[in-house]
Amino acid sequence: xxxxxxxxxxxxxxxxxxxxxxxxxxxxLIMILLxxxxxxxxxxxxxxxxxxxxxxxxxxxxxxxxxxxxGAEVSVGLALIVWGYRQTGSVDPRDYNLLK
Amino acid sequence: MTxxxxxxxxxxxxxxxxxxxxxxxRNLIHVVIYLxxxxxxxxxxxxxxxxxxxxxxxxxxxxxxxxxxFLFIVIMMKLKPDKERLFPLNQWLPAAFFGxxxxxxxxxxxxxxxxxxxxLKTAWADPGLFGQYIFEKHWLSIxxxxxxxxxxxxxxxxxxxxxxxxxTASAPEGEK
Numbered sequence: 001x002x003x004x005x006x007x008x009x010x011x012x013x014x015x016x017x018x019x020x021x022x023x024x025x026x027x028x029l030i031m032i033l034l035x036x037x038x039x040x041x042x043x044x045x046x047x048x049x050x051x052x053x054x055x056x057x058x059x060x061x062x063x064x065x066x067x068x069x070x071g072a073e074v075s076v077g078l079a080l081i082v083w084g085y086r087q088t089g090s091v092d093p094r095d096y097n098l099l100k
Numbered sequence: 101m102t103x104x105x106x107x108x109x110x111x112x113x114x115x116x117x118x119x120x121x122x123x124x125x126r127n128l129i130h131v132v133i134y135l136x137x138x139x140x141x142x143x144x145x146x147x148x149x150x151x152x153x154x155x156x157x158x159x160x161x162x163x164x165x166x167x168x169x170f171l172f173i174v175i176m177m178k179l180k181p182d183k184e185r186l187f188p189l190n191q192w193l194p195a196a197f198f199g200x201x202x203x204x205x206x207x208x209x210x211x212x213x214x215x216x217x218x219x220l221k222t223a224w225a226d227p228g229l230f231g232q233y234i235f236e237k238h239w240l241s242i243x244x245x246x247x248x249x250x251x252x253x254x255x256x257x258x259x260x261x262x263x264x265x266x267x268t269a270s271a272p273e274g275e276k
Contacts, residue, residue: 011116015116034132048146052149057230081173
C-alpha cells in the first residue's frame with residue numbers, strides 16, 4: 001500500500017505547472033527548453049503511476065519512448081540554440097528578430 | 101501510514117522543492133544542479149513505483165546525459181547576466197489568476213473522481229521481463245524511435261557545423 005492515486009496526479013500536475021511557468025516566465029531559450037524537460041518528466045511520473053494502478057506494463061513502455069523523445073528533443077533544441085547564438089550573440093528570445 | 105507512503109511524501113516534497121528552487125534561480129548553473137536533484141527524486145519515485153529499469157534510465161538519461169549537455173552549453177556560452185525582470189503586474193496578474201483557477205479545478209477534479217481514491221499496491225516490474233515485453237509488443241515503435249534518435253543526431257551535427265560564410269551574421273552586428 002503506497003498512497004491514493006490522486007496524490008500522484010496532484011504531484012505530477014504541480015510539476016507540470018512548474019514546467020509551464022518556467023517556460024513562459026523566464027526569458028532565456030535554455031530555460032524554455034528546461035521547462036519542456038520538466039513537463040516531460042511530470043508526464044513520465046504520471047505514466048509510471050498509472051502503470052502501477054492498473055498493474056500493466058504499457059505505461060512503463062510509453063515512458064521509455066518519452067525518454068527517447070526527450071533525448072532527441074534536447075539534442076536538436078540545444079543545437080538550434082547554439083546556432084541561433086552564433087547568429088545573434090544572445091539566447092534571449094527578444095533578440096531573435098532577424099526577419100524584421 | 102506505512103513506510104512507503106512516508107517515502108512518497110518525502111520524495112514529493114523533495115521533487116517539488118528542488119524544481120521550485122530551479123525555476124527561480126538567476127544563475128543557469130544553479131538551475132541545472134537543482135534540476136539534477138529533482139530528477140534524482142523522480143528516479144527514486146520510479147523505483148518506489150516498481151520500475152527499477154526506468155529509475156536507472158532516468159538517472160542515466162535525464163540526470164546524466166541531458167543535464168550534462170545543458171551544463172556544457174551553459175559553461176561554453178559566454179552569457180551576459182541579464183537582468184530579467186518579471187512582466188508588469190497588469191500582464192501577469194490575469195495569467196496568475198487563470199493558473200490558480202486551473203490548479204483549483206484540477207485538484208477538485210482529482211478529489212471528486214472516485215478512481216483516484218484507489219490506493220496503489222506495491223509491485224515490481226522485473227527488468228528482464230520488461231525488456232521482453234517491450235521487444236514483443238512494441239518492437240516497431242522501438243525501431244521508429246531509434247530512427248528518430250539517428251535523425252536527431254544528424255540534425256544536431258548539421259546545425260552545429262560551423263559554416264564558412266553566414267550570410268545573415270552581418271545584419272545584427274551592424275545594428276549594435
